[in-house]
Structures are given as C-alpha cells and as structure tokens.
Amino acid sequence: MTFQLEPKIEDYILSHSAGYSTAAKAIVDETSALGDPAVMILAKEQYVFFRFIARLLQTKRVLDVGTFTGLSALAFAEGIPHYGQVVTIDREDAEWLEIARRNWDRAGVTNRIDVHIGEAENELKKLSNERTEPFDIIFLDVDKARTQQYFDLSLPLVADEGLILVDNSLWHRWVLDPERLDPDTAGTRDFNDNLQHDTRVEVVMLPIGDGLTLARPTR
Numbered sequence: 738m739t740f741q742l743e744p745k746i747e748d749y750i751l752s753h754s755a756g757y758s759t760a761a762k763a764i765v766d767e768t769s770a771l772g773d774p775a776v777m778i779l780a781k782e783q784y785v786f787f788r789f790i791a792r793l794l795q796t797k798r799v800l801d802v803g804t805f806t807g808l809s810a811l812a813f814a815e816g817i818p819h820y821g822q823v824v825t826i827d828r829e830d831a832e833w834l835e836i837a838r839r840n841w842d843r844a845g846v847t848n849r850i851d852v853h854i855g856e857a858e859n860e861l862k863k864l865s866n867e868r869t870e871p872f873d874i875i876f877l878d879v880d881k882a883r884t885q886q887y888f889d890l891s892l893p894l895v896a897d898e899g900l901i902l903v904d905n906s907l908w909h910r911w912v913l914d915p916e917r918l919d920p921d922t923a924g925t926r927d928f929n930d931n932l933q934h935d936t937r938v939e940v941v942m943l944p945i946g947d948g949l950t951l952a953r954p955t956r
C-alpha cells in the first residue's frame with residue numbers, strides 16, 4: 738500500500754508512469770475483494786518499479802520472500818526473460834496462492850515462477866544449504882519483526898552485483914514514533930538503524946509505497 742504521498746500527488750505520479758498489465762490488474766481487483774488482507778498488497782508504484790528495474794538490470798534470477806496474491810512475483814516475472822526464474826516463498830498455501838497462480842497463467846509466466854511453501858527462515862536456510870545459484874534481486878516482504886534475520890540470511894544468497902530490496906522501511910511512519918514499541922515497529926526501526934552502520938552493504942531508502950530500502954553488497 739502507499740502511505741507516503743498525498744492522494745493528488747500519487748494519482749499524478751501513477752498516471753504519468755507505466756501501469757499494470759492485464760494480469761496485474763486482475764490480481765489487484767481479486768485481492769481487493771478479500772477485504773482486510775488486501776492492505777498487504779504491493780503498492781502500484783512498486784509494481785511498476787520492480788518490473789522496470791528487473792528489465793533495466795537484465796535480471797535473470799529473483800527471490801521474492803512473501804508471495805501473498807503474487808503481485809511482486811508477477812512484476813519480476815514480467816521483467817525477466819522467458820528463461821529467467823523467480824523463486825517465491827510464503828507460509829500460506831491457500832486462496833491467496835490460487836489468485837496468484839490463476840493470474841501468473843493469464844500472463845503466461847507460470848513457468849518462470851517456482852513457489853516454495855514454508856517459513857521464510859527455513860526456506861532461506863534451505864536455499865543456502867543447497868548452494869543455489871546467486872540471485873540478482875532479493876525482495877523481502879514478510880513479518881517485519883524479523884527483517885534483520887531475513888536480511889542476514891539473504892546477504893550470502895545475493896549476487897555480488899545484485900540488490901536486496903526491503904519493503905515497509907517506514908512501517909506506516911510508526912518508526913518515527915518512539916512510543917510505538919510493538920515487535921514489527923521495533924524490528925523495522927532497529928533494522929533501519931543497524932543498516933546505517935552495516936559495512937557489508939551500501940543503502941538507499943526511497944519514499945515509495947510504505948518505504949523501500951535498496952541495499953547493494955559492498956564485497
């Protein structure tokens with residue numbers, strides 16, 4: 738979701754940028770019909786940005802952590818060549834994934850997407866143990882309390898010239914409120930503070946969606 742922009746500015750930006758594909762629009766519409774969980778869906782400007790950078794960086798392999806109804810996986814799958822691969826991880830294997838699969842089919846990208854059902858921590862460790870080929874882009878969008886842990890597990894999996902994207906860096910702007918000490922806010926705030934001094938990466942935080950952090954390995 739978008740939290741940072743006034744609606745008028747947001748409308749202007751979105752109407753002057755690339756838009757949803759037919760399948761992406763269908764995911765958004767079907768996700769809206771779910772009610773409350775729809776708040777989790779990727780913001781439109783992030784969808785177009787992810788597809789754009791996947792194309793720009795000539796990305797071949799993506800790790801998408803947090804599938805939900807499949808919009809981020811679709812953005813990456815649409816931005817990579819037909820022989821590329823998106824590995825997407827989620828603990829849920831239900832109605833949400835049906836929406837994703839139906840629309841990945843509609844977009845003709847199902848063969849580029851490999852779904853791993855399980856806890857993010859376990860799945861990241863499995864990929865590490867399998868010594869999988871490095872990923873060009875890793876996108877982290879699961880429970881915010883443990884972002885640091887997922888980031889540390891992701892760093893060895895990303896290519897030297899690759900990119901880790903972390904969603905919800907501003908977490909509804911609550912990171913700025915010292916009274917908010919719930920695990921998700923504290924996890925995000927601590928992660929942001931630590932990353933500032935983390936010499937393993939160079940970091941840029943962008944005010945799009947609910948805040949998006951880009952981290953590039955310095956190794």
Ligand SMILES: C[S@@+](CC[C@H](N)C(=O)[O-])C[C@H]1O[C@@H](n2cnc3c(N)ncnc32)[C@H](O)[C@@H]1O
Pocket residue numbers: 777778779802803804805806807808809810826827828829833855856857858878879880
């Ligand atoms: C914010 S949504 C992901 C949104 C998605 N990237 C998109 O493009 O719309 C977060 C997803 O992460 C999953 N999730 C949360 N914590 C998890 C964990 N520890 N391990 C695996 N999946 C998790 C939830 O089931 C949910 O589908």
